[in-house]
Amino acid sequence: MNQSIETKEQTKSENLTAQLIEAIVSGEYSPGSKISETELARFFNVSRGPLREAMMRIEALNLVERIPHVGTRVATLSPEKLIEIYAVREALEGMAANLACKNITDQEIAGLEMLLEQHQEHIEQVDGASYFHQQGDFDFHYQIIKASRNSKLISLLCDELYHLLRMYRYQSPSTQSRPTHALNEHFQLLTAIKERDAELAEMLMRRHIKRSRELIENQLIEEGKTNDAE
Amino acid sequence: MNQSIETKEQTKSENLTAQLIEAIVSGEYSPGSKISETELARFFNVSRGPLREAMMRIEALNLVERIPHVGTRVATLSPEKLIEIYAVREALEGMAANLACKNITDQEIAGLEMLLEQHQEHIEQVDGASYFHQQGDFDFHYQIIKASRNSKLISLLCDELYHLLRMYRYQSPSTQSRPTHALNEHFQLLTAIKERDAELAEMLMRRHIKRSRELIENQLIEEGKTNDAE
DNA sequence: ATCAACCTAATTGTCGACAATCAAGGTTTT
DNA sequence: AAAACCTTGATTGTCGACAATTAGGTTGAT
Numbered sequence A, B: 001m002n003q004s005i006e007t008k009e010q011t012k013s014e015n016l017t018a019q020l021i022e023a024i025v026s027g028e029y030s031p032g033s034k035i036s037e038t039e040l041a042r043f044f045n046v047s048r049g050p051l052r053e054a055m056m057r058i059e060a061l062n063l064v065e066r067i068p069h070v071g072t073r074v075a076t077l078s079p080e081k082l083i084e085i086y087a088v089r090e091a092l093e094g095m096a097a098n099l100a101c102k103n104i105t106d107q108e109i110a111g112l113e114m115l116l117e118q119h120q121e122h123i124e125q126v127d128g129a130s131y132f133h134q135q136g137d138f139d140f141h142y143q144i145i146k147a148s149r150n151s152k153l154i155s156l157l158c159d160e161l162y163h164l165l166r167m168y169r170y171q172s173p174s175t176q177s178r179p180t181h182a183l184n185e186h187f188q189l190l191t192a193i194k195e196r197d198a199e200l201a202e203m204l205m206r207r208h209i210k211r212s213r214e215l216i217e218n219q220l221i222e223e224g225k226t227n228d229a230e
Numbered sequence C: 001a002t003c004a005a006c007c008t009a010a011t012t013g014t015c016g017a018c019a020a021t022c023a024a025g026g027t028t029t030t
Numbered sequence D: 001a002a003a004a005c006c007t008t009g010a011t012t013g014t015c016g017a018c019a020a021t022t023a024g025g026t027t028g029a030t
Helices: A002-007 A012-025 A037-043 A048-060 A079-103 A106-125 A130-147 A151-171 A179-194 A198-229 B002-007 B012-025 B037-043 B048-060 B079-103 B106-125 B130-147 B151-171 B179-194 B198-229
Strands: A064-067 A071-074 B064-067 B071-074
Touching (some): A012 A048, A012 A151, A037 A048, A048 A064, A079 A130, A079 A151, A079 A179, A079 A198, A079 B079, A079 B151, A106 A130, A106 A179, A130 A151, A130 A179, A151 B079, A179 A198, B012 B048, B012 B151, B037 B048, B048 B064, B079 B130, B079 B151, B079 B179, B079 B198, B130 B179
Antiparallel strands (some): A064 A071, B064 B071
16 A cells, blocks of 8 residues: 555556566666566566666666667676775765765754764674674664765765665675674764764774775685686 | 758757757756746757657756756856765875876877966966867866776766766856966976876876865855955 | 778667556544 | 636647667678
């Protein structure tokens, strides 16, 4: 019932866009695989018109790659691209943390505190259940981004970059994370936000993201070594 | 001849996209004005299919605003939105300057020096010809962004944000600028880049953009005052 | 046997027509 | 007279068919 409201946005083209984004991000279509317009259109019971319109939008989000007269493929997210995204994230989320200090409400801060306490319990209970943690990680970051009150910043991060991040996570479930350290950094960050210390919050956020990036870079180096060894 | 290669991308939908972006950014279609699909399609000698596909892409760039079943309008860029964009620019271009220090070639640095010298001459000759200066301002920033070698960063700044900036410039030719100060800041920045001082370059770039933003904010306050006075 | 040219099948790009929706003006009812 | 309800005109959304282009396999020549 609720679904019938949610899924029926207004127009087929828009529904398709939302559904395809979710399907691609969640790994339902494997990266690099070809997307046949005719086939997909038949599957979703629409004509190729709306489907192509949806594809144009999704292409703009960098979730698929299109070559004229050839076809569309689900985007593949190499570790190199991911590292680029992390550099962008570092800049943008640093700014978001900075602005959040100026605009966040006390109520939102209380919400963030609750969120982190939940995460703490999760980590203590199921030591290293990284899936829950990663979802929680996203939640925390989302809240701070929203609290920046800068709609451009919000849409860039949430609508463009985070789709790609989620996509990568589904692609590479082996991705390392560091739940305990990350949680500590979240607590530090929240403290800075609570004290409305914008510069400190920005610095902590940037360091937090930079460390995640370094983890990926190290993995990449490791992979390089093993590949060389072959 | 060159043109026939440039303009004929490959497909009508893509040609349209490029042409419409240029037309909208350059103010050919005035902000807020309604765009009739039938009319535009006839004007460009295409059917509504490719035109709508182009619109979807352009909507993703935030150059037009679409309401389902109602229509499409050329985006209006309020000073408030512009200020938001400047905050994003500050973060992203700061990072770009930082990365550029690590990746720029000596040849590119020499190019930047020449560019700034040209600007200096321009300013000395035609004191306050802000159009040339603003174009030059963009050139300088573009080069640094490109030198970051981060393709995500480059596409975000050049393909998304700068279109909006150019659009605003065409909308409000009365926009104040501060050629002399800006040029000094550019020289400072270039010095930091030459010395590969990433942190300093980032800081200088951020301050440079922040000052531009403050100029806009002050204009906004002035306008507010005059409006209150009425 | 190898390479080049050609042909064919399949996919994408484009079009014109039809269906669905909205905005505006006029009509009727209270 | 004001408000609610059609009705109509125009615009957008969707569809199925056709045209253009590509990829792959086949044929032919060197």
